[in-house]
Amino acid sequence: MKIEKIALVEPVGVDWFNIYALTRMPRGIPLLAAILRQTGYQVDCYVGSIKKIKLKDLMQYDVIGFSAISCTIYPTHDMIRKLIDMGFVGKIIVGGPHATVLPAESIITGADVVVRNEGDKALLEVIAAFESGSDLGKIAGIHWWDGETIRSTPNRPFLTEQELSELPFPALDSIVGLERMNLVPITFSRGCPYQCEFCGVAGMYGSRYRCTTVEWRVAQVRNLKENYPEIWATTAIFFTDDNLFGTPRSREVTIEFLNRLVAEDLVPPMGFVCQIRVADATPEIAALFKKANCCLVCMGIESADDKALKLLNKEQTAEDIRVGLANLHAEGLNTLAMTIAGTDEDTFWSFWRSIRQLTKWGITYLQVLNLVPLVGTPMTKRFMAEGRKCCENYDRHNGMHVTIKPKKMSRFGVWASLYLVCFGWFYGRLLLKPSFKYRKLIWVGALQELKRPWEIIRNRFRR
Template sequence: MQVGSSLPVPTYGEHYMKNISFIEIRSPDSNIFRRFPIPRVGAVLLSTILKNQGHNVRVYIEDIARPDWKFVEKSDIVCISTITSTVHYAYAIADRLRKLGVIVVIGGAHTTFMPDEAMGHADFVVRGEGDIALPALVEYIETGLPPVESIGGLTYRNLAGDIVHNPQGEFVKDLDTLPLPDFKLVHRWKNSNILPVATSRGCAFNCRFCLVSPMFGRKYRFRSVESVMGELKIRVKLSNSPIFFVDDNFAANRKRTKLILQGMNEIGLKPRWSAMVRPDIAKDPELLKIIADTGKPTVCIGFESINPESLKEYEKKQTLEDNITSIKKIKAHDIKIHGMFVFGADTDTVDTIKRTTDFATSMGLDSVQYMILTPLPGTKIYDEFKAQDRLLHTDWAKYDIHHVVYKPAMIAAHDLHFETLRAMRDFYSLDYILRRMSRLDLFYGAFGVYSRTMINKAIKSSDACVDGLCNLKSAI
């Protein structure tokens, strides 16, 4: 492994890139919510940049539709986007395409932090943001310029076969300079698909299990309100899809968030929409009122735990009291809440898991997502568990928030796996479904039926855990 290279690199140039394919690998079979796919914006944005440079580009999001393999296999370059739990499948596709002579570029969170591994299956790895690096790489393959050594965040091999990691490139400072993602490039895109809208990047926090800060930095970068509204105006003409603001914290700048939501009201855009926020939005009554006035909003909040010690361990910078207060104030404005919790901290017990459903139900959360702590490469907790020899294995397919892949401190791996599934089933109880239906809350009633069905299938299809390894079959 080298950082930079004084040795020559393979010669490129005069490779006319007629067709370029992007593939976003399908969600793991163990993902209980895979029937509600939210495409990552990155592949669509990067494809739009290359389209604007004159390339014939298609995007295949496998959670939406199967790729047109005839086009893919005849492409000059295939760019594959993957996360840790899907990387095994990404590598298999990459291996097959390279045997056909296709140039393969891999990117995404996993390969950003495991580039040497990825280079066993790809010609190039783009680490971190690809908005600058990927167009430069395509130009280099076509013309031989710019010099490959100058492309920030690129990993490749020199003529000696050594893996070279160029220094990381700079983040895009002005997000308004990027084009609006063209979803018409997505193969078989439908108006019913959830429409992702990114209005910022980065996160000022640095939770021990989260990849956002390592990938996009500790400083928020915001698109202007005018840019976001311009995109929303186009979207409302093309689609009635529910909108999901994919920012890690949509309300990081509350003044800006208010202007965006007020702008939605002004143009008559009142869809079903959701966004990830922190509990601190409850400290701003004006913001809560504006949220309540816009369509059918759902705020997705990482409460993470009802155990105060676990919140400290996760470095969440929020307390249980903060969570309780925020839920009460948000529910007082009749805003839906999707609560997210992570089980498996060193201070968690089986009782923590069981009490979480009592908490979520009594507080009136509208939906929940229970996740098993997963040490993903690039996170603090991965480095710590690896140093402590607590990782059970590196079968990346199991690094999917539904399996136990490390040695828990106070819970048996078997119990952590099954109690998490059972707790989520207990939340989506028959009583939950009946109460929602009786109030004519048909969306959440139907969502409860779906969730309970999928969780029951997951429980039934789970093998007994052996040596702490839980194998969840692909029956979901």
């Protein structure tokens, strides 16, 4: 099979108001595009949150690779079915966190191969096997059709730190609609040493934190400045690591990197966004963030209630949160508290008290997501062992829907925690301030919720 043109696709979910749809940026496919381009393939990236994907545009490619998370897996499968019905004769590959845990779903839908976990090496090997007609069974970390049987190979070892530090800069110019991107993603590490019960990062990238070198990080930022000057001048960078500092060793690497940005005139003019643990928000780190022009510090706070934090295995306390926020605000930094509604320790009033406490501690922005039973996580496995009923409609696994009933809270209480406490109480006050930049965003969320009662009424009349 002759392969020249490859499309890499990240579909968007059915809801148009959630964190995955509102951040107009890709996850990992521009990096895969850069790896494939090094071998001579022509590669284009289609990202649904950046520009609407038209199936007719995909028909011209020899191979289509889909990257999907749980809330986009149904749209991904729908696209695969429609492409096959339209007569697509090329090969289809699926990867991403959801397909890593449940690969058979995508194979049965019509994918030729599912790549599990990291695809940096496996994707290239699969495409080479398509071209040569060689045995897919020699490629580690995949599922595929073999006649009428789904076969699989053992997991592939994760990339080493040296291998991560040899990866190319993501091919941003491969993104269709690049000019609409509102954040530039750069990733410096993979894996997580922490064992938060609800999180799927360790399942996708392993529990060992692997970080890139200082030189590689600096080169990534310099490449963006020199080769994409317009994006550099107009768009903020998002260091997408789930934990920018990670281990004590990688913390020193990150500190040196940030100091190099300042010393080598590589401070992003529009600033950078990052995700850290509150325990890492020391006065020294806060001052360094200020010098390097950090425009938003995102923290997985989850709750200001110590019982909820212990249940989620967060390895942090409410006092840690208070101190970390105080250090960041002392430098005038914007903070985003990422929280979860609907743990088994939550009631509506305990959640409201938690958010009120965070407000008193001065958080700039608030993100509330309802608890989601992501496939393969320790929490979801616990729910299944307890016989708890979880919502199996993956379209709703984006944090904006009630997908599991907590032990101490009604489903309405979970809904109210998100839409009344977060949007009504917290952001309702900010809407009155002329300086608040995200007024349109909040109204979008309100409109999405107003359509839900209408849909319920309409569906009842249709019966």
